[in-house]
Amino acid sequence: MRLSGATIKVPDVRRAHTIKHYLLSATARVPQSGTSILSDVTLEARPGDRIGVIGRNGAGKSTLIKMVAGIYPLTSGLREVNGHITTMLDRGIGLESEASLRRNVKIGLAYQNMLHAYSVELEKEILEFAELTDRANDPFKVLSSGMKARFAFAISLFQAPQILLLDEAFATGDAAFIHKAVTAMRRQVSEAPISFLISHDNNLILDICNRALLLQDGHLIADGTPDAIIDRYNHSCRG
Amino acid sequence: MNSLTESGCSIFFLKRVQQMTLIIFLAQEQIYRRYCGSLLGMAWSLVHPLCYILILTLVFTTIIPVHIDRFAIYLSAGLMPWSFLSNALVAGTRSLTDRRGVLESSPLCGLTFILADTTAEFLSFLPGYGLLIGIVILVRPELFFMMLILPVAFLPFVLFVYSISIVTAYLSARFNDIPHLLQIFMTIMFWMVPIVYHPQSIPQYLAPFLQMNPISVLISPSQVMLHGGMTPTFKNLTLSYLVAGGALVFAFVVHRVMNRRIIYYL
Numbered sequence: 001m002r003l004s005g006a007t008i009k010v011p012d013v014r015r016a017h018t019i020k021h022y023l024l025s026a027t028a029r030v031p032q033s034g035t036s037i038l039s040d041v042t043l044e045a046r047p048g049d050r051i052g053v054i055g056r057n058g059a060g061k062s063t064l065i066k067m068v069a070g071i072y073p074l075t076s077g078l079r080e081v082n083g084h085i086t087t088m089l090d091r092g093i094g095l096e097s098e099a100s101l102r103r104n105v106k107i108g109l110a111y112q113n114m115l116h117a118y119s120v121e122l123e124k125e126i127l128e129f130a131e132l133t134d135r136a137n138d139p140f141k142v143l144s145s146g147m148k149a150r151f152a153f154a155i156s157l158f159q160a161p162q163i164l165l166l167d168e169a170f171a172t173g174d175a176a177f178i179h180k181a182v183t184a185m186r187r188q189v190s191e192a193p194i195s196f197l198i199s200h201d202n203n204l205i206l207d208i209c210n211r212a213l214l215l216q217d218g219h220l221i222a223d224g225t226p227d228a229i230i231d232r233y234n235h236s237c238r239g
Numbered sequence: 240m241n242s243l244t245e246s247g248c249s250i251f252f253l254k255r256v257q258q259m260t261l262i263i264f265l266a267q268e269q270i271y272r273r274y275c276g277s278l279l280g281m282a283w284s285l286v287h288p289l290c291y292i293l294i295l296t297l298v299f300t301t302i303i304p305v306h307i308d309r310f311a312i313y314l315s316a317g318l319m320p321w322s323f324l325s326n327a328l329v330a331g332t333r334s335l336t337d338r339r340g341v342l343e344s345s346p347l348c349g350l351t352f353i354l355a356d357t358t359a360e361f362l363s364f365l366p367g368y369g370l371l372i373g374i375v376i377l378v379r380p381e382l383f384f385m386m387l388i389l390p391v392a393f394l395p396f397v398l399f400v401y402s403i404s405i406v407t408a409y410l411s412a413r414f415n416d417i418p419h420l421l422q423i424f425m426t427i428m429f430w431m432v433p434i435v436y437h438p439q440s441i442p443q444y445l446a447p448f449l450q451m452n453p454i455s456v457l458i459s460p461s462q463v464m465l466h467g468g469m470t471p472t473f474k475n476l477t478l479s480y481l482v483a484g485g486a487l488v489f490a491f492v493v494h495r496v497m498n499r500r501i502i503y504y505l
């Protein structure tokens with residue numbers, strides 16, 4: 001996986017979202033404005049890299065991950081990716097409130113573009129991991145929010161990606177499940193050839209990752225060992 | 240080298256098959272969500288057009304007579320495809336705009352959802368159209384074999400609907416005004432397509448407008464078969480394939496131009 005001078009500039013939506021604004025800017029020859037949310041990021045990830053992404057809120061961590069995933073296209077620069085990417089960023093995207101958990105396993109896999117991986121055995125494994133086997137035929141909407149989070153997490157977990165993009169905030173639920181989820185996440189990260197983990201938990205980064213990136217205001221300002229990067233991040237937070 | 244090319248080809252086709260399976264699955268989910276728990280289930284997709292056809296038949300045979308034989312069949316042959324087009328376009332305006340969260344987190348491309356939404360509309364349209372074909376065969380059994388070639392006449396219309404749905408979806412995500420403009424456009428277009436009146440009943444000076452209307456060109460081949468019991472002319476069929484081909488090319492260009500950055504406009 002390689003990014004070279006990767007930049008994302010988003011259009012000023014308030015100006016461009018109606019035909020009126022579009023026509024006015026076209027006739028007045030106003031240059032298309034935009035805001036840079038990620039600037040000139042260059043990095044290379046090789047098999048064996050477990051990369052922690054650190055930075056304050058709004059630094060561009062999620063944007064970087066979504067750019068690697070191909071969700072956010074580049075305005076300029078280069079993105080080269082070889083291998084299947086799995087994202088564990090948001091809980092329960094596309095899950096249907098009226099449909100049963102069984103049906104939602106299929107829906108969840110479909111939204112991860114993994115429908116072809118569906119099997120009855122996989123469905124069983126997912127429900128078992130989420131500790132919801134006995135509620136397999138219940139509609140999703142009757143679950144508590146903790147159960148919903150467990151279920152959504154379990155669906156995303158049962159994939160074998162070459163590049164894993166993971167947001168730590170993804171693992172939620174009760175204390176016992178968080179422990180189980182974090183253990184599963186560690187296993188996933190160690191099994192995937194390349195992993196990116198967004199986290200505000202320095203210990204988790206130190207424990208899991210062998211490399212870290214520090215982002216600030218959409219710029220990649222440091223790339224190195226987790227302890228060096230965390231030191232620098234702590235300094236910048238205090239300063 | 241050969242085996243490499245063959246494996247490349249098989250991966251390509253496997254991926255296409257996976258994509259099609261995914262689109263059909265998402266369309267089925269859409270239909271399930273729409274009708275799940277309702278009294279009539281998917282039969283609602285028949286009830287609405289049937290009511291509309293009944294009312295219009297009543298109006299245009301008794302109140303304002305239009306003097307067309309078997310008017311209900313004539314009307315259905317035009318109105319059902321029109322409803323499919325109209326519903327698919329309305330669904331298209333929401334395909335991307337309603338899925339911002341999904342598109343920001345899922346590896347699926349926006350086009351997958353547009354095609355799934357249109358397929359859902361197509362699957363909802365099929366039972367009604369199938370019923371119409373059944374009634375035509377029942378009333379005129381001699382048309383049975385002609386109905387077997389109806390898909391050839393109807394295919395351009397389906398391609399056109401898919402293409403225009405793609406265009407509408409991208410433009411709606413880019414410009415807020417599109418759904419409003421589309422409503423007005425569809426109202427005008429409904430009366431510019433010979434659905435409730437016969438093309439020969441309009442004044443001569445308006446005939447060229449009707450002939451230039453691409454939706455008329457696309458609906459008329461199947462209308463001629465279902466109502467008139469005649470095969471469409473070669474000219475008419477060619478024209479409908481040309482219109483559908485043009486729409487496909489246009490949709491492809493819009494997709495290529497807008498797909499990359501549409502996520503930033505949602």
